[in-house]
Amino acid sequence: MLAQGIFAVILLSAILLFVRNVGKIRRNILLGRDVDMSDRKGDRFKTMLRVAFGQSKMGTRPVPAFFHLLIYVGFVLINIEVLEIFFDGLAGTHRAFQPVLGSFYTFLLGFFEVLGLFVLIACVAFLYRRHVQRVGRLTMPELKGWPQKDATTILVIEIVLMVALFVMNAADRSFQLSTAGTMPVSSFIAPFFDNTGDATLSLIERGAWWFHILGILAFLNYLPYSKHFHIILAFPSTWYSRLEPKGSFANLETVTTEVQLMMDPAAAVPDGYEPPTSFGAKDVQDLSWKNLMEAYSCTECGRCTAVCPANITGKLLSPRKVMMDTRDRVEEVGKNMDANQGVFVDDGKNLHNLISKEELWACTTCNACAEACPININPMEIIFQMRQYLVMEKSEAPGELNNMFNNLENNGAPWQFSPADRANWTRES
Amino acid sequence: MAEMAANGEQPEVLFWVGCAGSFDERAQKITRAFVKLLHAAEVKFAILGTEESCTGDPAKRAGNEFLFQMQAMANIATLNAYQVSKIVTACPHCFNTLKNEYPELGGSYEVVHHTQFLNDLLNDGRLSIEGGAFKGKKITYHDSCYLGRANGVYEAPRELIEKLDAELVEMKRCKTNGLCCGAGGAQMFKEAEKGNKEVNIERTEEALETGAKIVASACPFCMTMMSDGVKHQEKEGDVQVLDIAELIAQAKDL
Numbered sequence: 001m002l003a004q005g006i007f008a009v010i011l012l013s014a015i016l017l018f019v020r021n022v023g024k025i026r027r028n029i030l031l032g033r034d035v036d037m038s039d040r041k042g043d044r045f046k047t048m049l050r051v052a053f054g055q056s057k058m059g060t061r062p063v064p065a066f067f068h069l070l071i072y073v074g075f076v077l078i079n080i081e082v083l084e085i086f087f088d089g090l091a092g093t094h095r096a097f098q099p100v101l102g103s104f105y106t107f108l109l110g111f112f113e114v115l116g117l118f119v120l121i122a123c124v125a126f127l128y129r130r131h132v133q134r135v136g137r138l139t140m141p142e143l144k145g146w147p148q149k150d151a152t153t154i155l156v157i158e159i160v161l162m163v164a165l166f167v168m169n170a171a172d173r174s175f176q177l178s179t180a181g182t183m184p185v186s187s188f189i190a191p192f193f194d195n196t197g198d199a200t201l202s203l204i205e206r207g208a209w210w211f212h213i214l215g216i217l218a219f220l221n222y223l224p225y226s227k228h229f230h231i232i233l234a235f236p237s238t239w240y241s242r243l244e245p246k247g248s249f250a251n252l253e254t255v256t257t258e259v260q261l262m263m264d265p266a267a268a269v270p271d272g273y274e275p276p277t278s279f280g281a282k283d284v285q286d287l288s289w290k291n292l293m294e295a296y297s298c299t300e301c302g303r304c305t306a307v308c309p310a311n312i313t314g315k316l317l318s319p320r321k322v323m324m325d326t327r328d329r330v331e332e333v334g335k336n337m338d339a340n341q342g343v344f345v346d347d348g349k350n351l352h353n354l355i356s357k358e359e360l361w362a363c364t365t366c367n368a369c370a371e372a373c374p375i376n377i378n379p380m381e382i383i384f385q386m387r388q389y390l391v392m393e394k395s396e397a398p399g400e401l402n403n404m405f406n407n408l409e410n411n412g413a414p415w416q417f418s419p420a421d422r423a424n425w426t427r428e429s
Numbered sequence: 430m431a432e433m434a435a436n437g438e439q440p441e442v443l444f445w446v447g448c449a450g451s452f453d454e455r456a457q458k459i460t461r462a463f464v465k466l467l468h469a470a471e472v473k474f475a476i477l478g479t480e481e482s483c484t485g486d487p488a489k490r491a492g493n494e495f496l497f498q499m500q501a502m503a504n505i506a507t508l509n510a511y512q513v514s515k516i517v518t519a520c521p522h523c524f525n526t527l528k529n530e531y532p533e534l535g536g537s538y539e540v541v542h543h544t545q546f547l548n549d550l551l552n553d554g555r556l557s558i559e560g561g562a563f564k565g566k567k568i569t570y571h572d573s574c575y576l577g578r579a580n581g582v583y584e585a586p587r588e589l590i591e592k593l594d595a596e597l598v599e600m601k602r603c604k605t606n607g608l609c610c611g612a613g614g615a616q617m618f619k620e621a622e623k624g625n626k627e628v629n630i631e632r633t634e635e636a637l638e639t640g641a642k643i644v645a646s647a648c649p650f651c652m653t654m655m656s657d658g659v660k661h662q663e664k665e666g667d668v669q670v671l672d673i674a675e676l677i678a679q680a681k682d683l
Contacts, residue, residue, distance in 0.1 A: 247525035251534060365614030413482075414487050
């Protein structure tokens with residue numbers, strides 16, 4: 001009874017804590033500018049199904065795609081077993097589903113063990129890629145410190161959880177007997193416990209059981225602090241994927257009205273029209289909530305950076321860093337609000353402190369990053385809006401671009417040619 | 430266009446020449462080659478001439494939304510006044526802006542890229558390629574970002590190269606994975622940021638690795654970047670960078 005009570009309290013606290021932290025992330029995301037993305041629900045559902053659920057964009061890099069699939073399938077299916085653990089924990093039963101499901105239970109648990117083994121192998125492969133093989137995109141400077149530690153922690157936790165699952169099954173003598181040594185993994189560990197006394201073995205089994213479920217609940221609560229949150233946000237993030245052709249970039253409505261009024265002073269000012277107070281993105285609140293959701297969805301795989309022409313040629317720009325910086329800044333703003341009764345108090349900082357002009361101006365807007373992202377994140381949208389702030393608010397475009405703007409304004413072409421000469425090509429050959 | 434309108438005529442298509450096609454010496458050659466093909470196919474087309482103005486693309490990509498929308502609205506006023514319904518352009522940047530960013534500002538037209546237009550002319554039998562100036566020759570095609578990834582046009586330019594009976598050899602990074610030439614996003618008009626290499630050099634090296642003696646492009650800015658890259662490698666006597674319209678015009682001996 002005591003164990004059940006403790007279990008219930010821990011379970012409830014873990015869930016409440018998780019809900020609270022997810023709520024904070026939701027609040028932080030909604031700090032972004034509002035955009036209406038409630039259209040084309042059918043297309044959005046299909047995109048989510050294909051890209052997030054079906055992982056259609058992972059295959060461009062087959063090796064990580066294969067191992068990622070193992071972890072993904074393992075994670076989703078093995079968690080079915082957690083249902084039984086919850087039930088046992090709350091009801092004080094032991095393997096309550098076994099008598100109900102009979103031989104299917106044996107099959108299911110065996111299947112989970114195979115999946116668990118695959119997850120374990122995949123995690124080891126990922127640790128190898130990150131720390132021994134040192135794959136380029138997984139060892140870049142922007143990953144120094146916390147991001148690299150975060151990635152390693154996730155993999156180690158998953159390995160430990162799988163080992164706990166195997167030990168739990170192996171140390172369960174009655175379970176091993178009832179399944180007659182058919183468990184594909186734990187039946188090989190069980191012989192190590194052959195000479196262990198019943199009481200000790202039961203202690204090991206209970207220990208592994210508690211360790212496994214506490215580990216899962218702890219991992220659940222680690223998610224909101226980690227890049228691993230992508231396992232949840234990948235779904236809404238792909239649902240809100242941009243469905244327009246990649247080349248199209250939203251026109252600023254506030255500018256449209258201003259330009260219309262400027263070009264035709266006689267035009268009627270729309271009712272309740274207030275001239276815009278600012279253009280482009282100075283800080284995260286100026287970005288759209290969709291941009292901020294993408295920042296929380298990014299799992300820092302670096303496929304974007306690996307294909308970025310600027311990064312490939314040694315420039316400072318890294319699309320992944322743009323997403324990471326955005327998330328860091330939203331988190332900072334969120335903590336600021338927590339400390340000030342829910343109101344953001346100006347801290348004299350903004351997103352431009354994290355993302356420099358040198359990075360912003362190196363982008364060729366080639367869309368390679370957006371194409372490469374397995375969950376359709378678009379770092380270019382953030383770069384664009386930050387450029388708009390630099391140009392329209394601060395007049396801080398590079399000198400050559402100001403010359404280009406002047407030519408465009410005066411001659412209708414980015415170069416210094418007379419508009420009267422535009423059709424000269426028809427006369428020469 | 431003004432002439433046609435004065436005579437109460439409507440063209441089949443408006444040829445949007447673009448700033449590069451109008452003013453850049455190298456790109457003017459592309460413009461002329463494309464016009465020769467339009468004449469050969471007896472397409473009734475018009476140009477805006479001095480009434481054309483930059484679409485505003487470089488301003489928009491550089492963050493100057495005001496300038497972009499001013500350009501856009503002025504152009505839309507001109508295009509709508511002439512009741513233009515279909516536009517063809519040899520510049521992927523103009524293509525993208527006219528097709529994707531003008532409709533919301535009141536300018537809705539059917540916009541096609543010249544590679545799509547030429548491919549249609551050939552498929553409809555209005556234009557044919559005889560002889561085999563490029564038969565069996567290795568040609569590699571450099572994807573323009575604003576044509577490829579931005580708008581999903583990968584096949585029209587490739588089909589045209591295949592119609593030349595040439596051997597199309599792909600670079601390691603092609604189609605959705607194509608590497609930018611380095612000109613997009615207003616980079617054309619400024620020095621690159623500090624790095625260890627220019628983007629166009631990286632791309633040109635990849636093009637040269639294919640062993641092709643002809644690098645085909647479909648964008649006047651890619652043309653500049655790739656030509657500069659070839660010169661940088663001192664291969665200009667050996668390797669030619671040609672627009673697909675020029676390839677077809679040459680095959681037809683126009």
